[in-house]
Amino acid sequence: MTPLLEIKNVSRYFGGLHAVEDFSGQVQRGERVGLIGPNGAGKTTLFNLITCFTPLSAGSVFFDDKDISSLKAYQVARLGIARTFQNLRVMPNLSVFDNVSIGALGALGHSPFSALLHHRNYAKDISRRTWDALEQAGLQGQASEVAANLSYGKRKYLEIARALALSPRLLILDEPAAGLNDTETAQLGEFVMKLSKEGLSILLVEHDMNFVMTLCERIMVMASGRKIADGTPQEISNDPVVLEAYLGSEEEEAA
Amino acid sequence: MRRIISVSLLLAAVLIVVPGILTLVGGGYWFRVMTTIGVFSILTMSANLITGTTGLMSLGHAGFYGIGAYATALLSTKFGWPFYLTLPVSGAITAAFGILLALPTMRLIGIYFAVATLGLGEIIHVTLLNWVDFTRGPMGISAIPGVTLPGVFTASDTTHYYAVAITALIAAFVLGRLTHSYYGNALRAVREDDQCAASMGLNVVGLKIQSFAFACFFAGVAGGLWAHTTGYISPGDFRFSESILILAMMVVGGLGSLPGAVLGAVILLGLPEFLRPIGDYRMIVVGAVMFFSILFLPRGLLGETPVLTVVRRQFGLAWDAKSNLGWRQ
Structure with a gap:
């Protein structure tokens, strides 16, 4: 089976700034995927590219084998990609x-x-x-x-x-747990898990590592607009490149 | 049942009670005042679709009102068309103009859209004023026949009242269904957050154009009624100040509220007439009413949120009386 969402060599430039550069990734049907990375890594920009809020500079996005790169935001939504926003809207x-x-x-x-x-x-x-x-x-x-x-x-x-x-068939959540306390975050995690069990594919950005690590089956890591890692939570938390770029050096981890 | 009662009460008020009172207080002149209020009610209700519900501040509504008035005046004086043809055709012509003129402005929001429509209104006014061969320029068009149907009724103040009242009821019906239905929620979503609306699958540009088309249609019909009922029009009737008057009526009544639009027209046009005995002081009173109503009721005398619930409940528009929220199964 082909993936539900396929992002192929996607780039977005704002003038000289490479917000997203040559990003490729997939979301399989029914999968829960997390997208993490330091602030300014280009996560929200990538979401905007997938939902056709922002036009692509290069590359293409396929949803259910259909090229959606040139569609308008409302057409993408009607195809089955729904999103929430970082700042509540x-x-x-x-x-x-x-x-x-x-x-x-x-x-x-x-x-x-x-x-x-x-x-x-x-x-x-x-x-x-x-x-x-x-x-x-x-x-x-x-x-x-x-x-x-x-x-x-x-x-x-x-x-x-x-x-x-x-x-929708794919739900994109931009920092769903931001501003919630621990209890609320746990409840939200259960809710998202329930939606996923009902067959919804999930792609989410989140800074709460515990939330992402327990909820997601696979995690993609972004830094400076590029994908630097892609794997299970286990693999990601042991990946030296990720630790270097995102979680800090080993000394800091120990402290 | 509730719906039948509400509709009957509304019809009785507009078609029996108001004309009855007007006759008791002396007829003639008061019928003409009420006719003007009716025309402006239609204008304000229609502008409310663009500005109140869809959230695009239009300052050019008087221009579209003028297009409708001139279309009716020319069709009836040059071709002898009767009112039942001129009114819908003028509405359609105005709607077509509205779509054509609005297309380039659809990407603009907020104050930029307002200034662009202000420009459109001025272009229309200046065209009416200077295209003398076609519009007779500042001389205006006179001897426009009234609302008559040979053998049934002839033009009179009472006939004109009924023509305007029935058209206003039709406008209220159409605009009411558009704004109080789920479709109205789509328009309000465009007003509240157009990007978010797009990400929820709403065709934002399509919705804006549709609301412009419907609003311009009724602005054109209102213009046609004005031409038929007064018998004389000139470019001076369709200036920027009329757009501002319409805006003031809308805001005093409550942006996005259909009953509010009518109330705004009744207050801002009716009050100066009622207060005629106190002479020029009356405009101070009107100004004070506007000022204090905005100060104390910034959402208008009949604010949108409560009015939506009441109208939906009373008129059963996409709404279930039991839950007040919508049909469950």
Whole structure:
């Protein structure tokens, strides 16, 4: 079987800055992959390239054997890649339900005429998808609240619920555990694990090493826009190149 | 059931109660005031789709209003078209102009979009003013026939009130379905965070163009009604100050709120008429009402968030009365 996501020799230059350079990698179907690297390594830029937020300077990205490099962001989302953002981007003035319905609208399409003609089945489909995603994320009790009134932790789940309403095949999480305490991080890990068991492929960036090491089956390491390692958590934590570039020298580790 | 009651009450208010009161207070003049309020209600409701719901601050709405008015005036004076043809055709012409003029500005956001639409409005105004062969320039177009249907009704202040009221109800129906449905959520997502909306699979440019097209259609229809009901139009009716008036109505009523748009038009046009006995002081009162309503209710007299829930519940728009949130299965 071909991988779900195949990144081939991808580069992105901002003027003279090589944010991502010749990066290749894969996400297999059903796999949980972590992407780690020091600040400024180009992780978020890579996410933006995969989701076609930022155009590629070179290389190509294949999703389910389809070249998505030249598509627009919304087309990539409709194909089944949903993402969350590093800095939470929920819509504060909309209710929780309305926020999540955005994902369902993306998946099912939005025509002004279906709104004008009041297509009942379409509205029911949107509603059902939204409720399903809310229930998956455990937010059904807060459906009618305005998103701005949710706690920070709940807003993280709201963002994931919105992505789930797209019924994606690949979920890309950009620092999902940032700003959460240990208990919340552990709960989030269980939640992501549950989604993965239901067949969703996961690609995530995270600085919480414990979170990544326990959750991910495979880890890719980036430094200065390049991939420097790719392997199981075990292999990565013993890789001298990674220790050098990312985790610090051995003396510091010991101290 | 709740929906039937709400719709009946709304229809009764607009078609029976208001004209009844207008007749009691003396008819004629008050019908004309109410007709103007109706035209501006349609304008404000339509501008609200672009500015309130989709979040693109448009300062050129009066320009599109003018295109509709001139289309109707020319079609009815030169070709003798009746109102039931001029109004939809003027709407369609304006929508086509709207899409054409808006396409290059679709990538702009915030204040840049506002300034670009301000420019569009000015271009339209200056064109109306200077293309004398076609528009008669500053002389304007006069003797535009009123709303008549031979053998059924003739043009009068009452007929014009009903023409505007029924059109406003249609506009409220169409714009209400667009903004209170799930489709409206897509438009609001574009307003709140367009990049995030795109990453959730929403076609942001498509949504912007659609909202522009629908808004311009009703701006054009409102222009057509203005031409038919006043019988005379000139470029001076469609200046930047009209765009600003529409914006003020929207903000006082509540950005993104459809009932708010109507309330804004009623207050900002109705108040000066009510206060006519106190002479020129009345504009101070109007200014003060605007100032204090924004100061104390920055989200408008009928703010978007609560109004959405109420309208969805009362009119059953994509919404279930039991959960207030949407159909479960």
